[in-house]
Amino acid sequence: MNRLDGRVAIITGAGQGIGKAIALGMAREGAAVVIAEINGGNAQEVQSELQESGQRALAVPTDVSREESVLAMVERCLKEFGRIDILVNNAGIYPVSPVEEMAEEEWNRVIGTNLIGTFLCSKAVVPRLLEQRWGRIINMTSGRAFQGAKDGAHYAASKAGIIGFTKALALELALCGVTVNAICPGVTDTAQPRGHRTEEELYGMAARIPLGRIGQVDDLVGPAIFLASDAAGFVTGQTVLVNGGAIMW
Numbered sequence: 001m002n003r004l005d006g007r008v009a010i011i012t013g014a015g016q017g018i019g020k021a022i023a024l025g026m027a028r029e030g031a032a033v034v035i036a037e038i039n040g041g042n043a044q045e046v047q048s049e050l051q052e053s054g055q056r057a058l059a060v061p062t063d064v065s066r067e068e069s070v071l072a073m074v075e076r077c078l079k080e081f082g083r084i085d086i087l088v089n090n091a092g093i094y095p096v097s098p099v100e101e102m103a104e105e106e107w108n109r110v111i112g113t114n115l116i117g118t119f120l121c122s123k124a125v126v127p128r129l130l131e132q133r134w135g136r137i138i139n140m141t142s143g144r145a146f147q148g149a150k151d152g153a154h155y156a157a158s159k160a161g162i163i164g165f166t167k168a169l170a171l172e173l174a175l176c177g178v179t180v181n182a183i184c185p186g187v188t189d190t191a192q193p194r195g196h197r198t199e200e201e202l203y204g205m206a207a208r209i210p211l212g213r214i215g216q217v218d219d220l221v222g223p224a225i226f227l228a229s230d231a232a233g234f235v236t237g238q239t240v241l242v243n244g245g246a247i248m249w
């Protein structure tokens with residue numbers, strides 16, 4: 001018996017990085033997975049990889065910041081798999097510029113993808129989760145929500161917003177069998193930190209992490225599967241820090 005047998009999971013931004021690792025991990029635990037990803041080519045590759053190993057997967061090119069795209073993705077999921085049990089709001093972007101040089105368009109793009117995308121995807125699946133009185137929503141935040149992000153004010157604001165949103169939605173759905181939690185990765189070895197750090201800086205960050213290394217994508221998989229499983233039924237509104245001990249509050 002796998003921990004997610006019979007479940008259907010939508011993972012946004014699952015074409016690469018942490019989202020892909022979570023999609024592969026949830027599929028190994030028995031879930032059918034929807035790869036809701038703006039990069040259609042990457043989404044297709046993840047779908048093929050999963051299907052070749054006998055797992056149920058569907059790539060749906062999706063822009064989480066656009067409601068019509070999100071609604072179409074949810075429709076495709078329901079047509080293909082007939083239900084939705086788990087949503088992982090993982091898609092995120094992190095461009096850098098100091099506030100005084102930041103174009104309003106860039107601010108809106110980051111908030112639109114990271115925070116509004118989380119809202120739109122959640123809103124689109126909540127009616128289904130309420131109908132079946134079982135559901136799991138997992139939102140990807142960041143240590144930047146607590147520590148701030150130099151030249152990433154939009155990113156830090158979006159990730160702090162996700163924590164507030166997680167708690168509010170957890171309260172709304174608390175008596176309906178639906179839990180809502182956040183995962184807060186520490187610096188993790190993906191494309192994202194490479195957008196604003198050199199390799200030396202990235203690996204140099206290990207010196208400030210009690211467990212002595214930066215994160216790898218598979219470090220996030222176990223916590224995500226736990227929060228998505230029946231075992232986490234009494235956990236809601238929480239932010240789980242998966243960061244090698246880098247922040248301990």
Ligand SMILES: NC(=O)c1ccc[n+]([C@@H]2O[C@H](COP(=O)([O-])OP(=O)(O)OC[C@H]3O[C@@H](n4cnc5c(N)ncnc54)[C@H](O)[C@@H]3O)[C@@H](O)[C@H]2O)c1
Nearest residue numbers: 013015016017018038063064090091092142187188190192
């Ligand atoms: N890597 C880290 O150090 C780190 C640390 C803390 C939090 N996070 C968060 O974890 C999540 C995953 O990050 P990652 O490191 O795997 O990043 P990544 O850049 O490797 O992957 C992000 C994915 O999201 C997709 N995406 C971007 N905009 C989208 C949109 N509008 N609609 C749908 N998909 C979209 C991208 O195409 C990409 O596949 C993000 O929310 C990120 O902010 C990452």
